[in-house]
Amino acid sequence: MNPSPPALSRILETSLYVADLDRAEAFYARVFGFAAMSRDERLRAMSVPGRGVLLLFRRGASGEPGALPFGTIPGHDGAGRLHLAFAIPADSLAAWEAHLAALEIAVESRLDWPQGSISLYFRDPDGHSLEVATPGLWANDRTMNDPVPGATMAV
Numbered sequence: 001m002n003p004s005p006p007a008l009s010r011i012l013e014t015s016l017y018v019a020d021l022d023r024a025e026a027f028y029a030r031v032f033g034f035a036a037m038s039r040d041e042r043l044r045a046m047s048v049p050g051r052g053v054l055l056l057f058r059r060g061a062s063g064e065p066g067a068l069p070f071g072t073i074p075g076h077d078g079a080g081r082l083h084l085a086f087a088i089p090a091d092s093l094a095a096w097e098a099h100l101a102a103l104e105i106a107v108e109s110r111l112d113w114p115q116g117s118i119s120l121y122f123r124d125p126d127g128h129s130l131e132v133a134t135p136g137l138w139a140n141d142r143t144m145n146d147p148v149p150g151a152t153m154a155v
Helices: 021-032 090-102
Strands: 013-018 035-039 043-048 052-058 066-068 071-073 083-087 109-112 118-123 129-133
Touching: 013 021, 021 035, 021 043, 021 052, 090 118
Parallel strands: 013 052, 083 129
Antiparallel strands: 035 043, 043 052, 066 071, 109 118, 118 129
């Protein structure tokens, strides 16, 4: 029997690999309002509300280990069209549809999920699939007013 893993709090950061860092930074700032916290010739670290970080790496620039004064970051890279989903409040769906239309960003797909969540899918300049989704898409993404069936909540 395997022991239980130590506690995790959340996903802290996720990465996309892009052809043009300036173009990608401008897109994520314009569409989502993310601000760059750090930038250099291979990376942009964008602040995502809720204490998350979106790392935008110039494609091919992080494949080798990165030596820093305090340690080494293992090499990594990615290719192809990746996917990220961002949670949005249910009452902001119409605002997101209007925002994307005003920015002339085509919604590639809208899914009205059987459990009640709605997702909008669109692309960034590198072809990555981005999604904004209202609460309830996943069983662990429910609010106090939308409990998981059969679960009990402490009061």
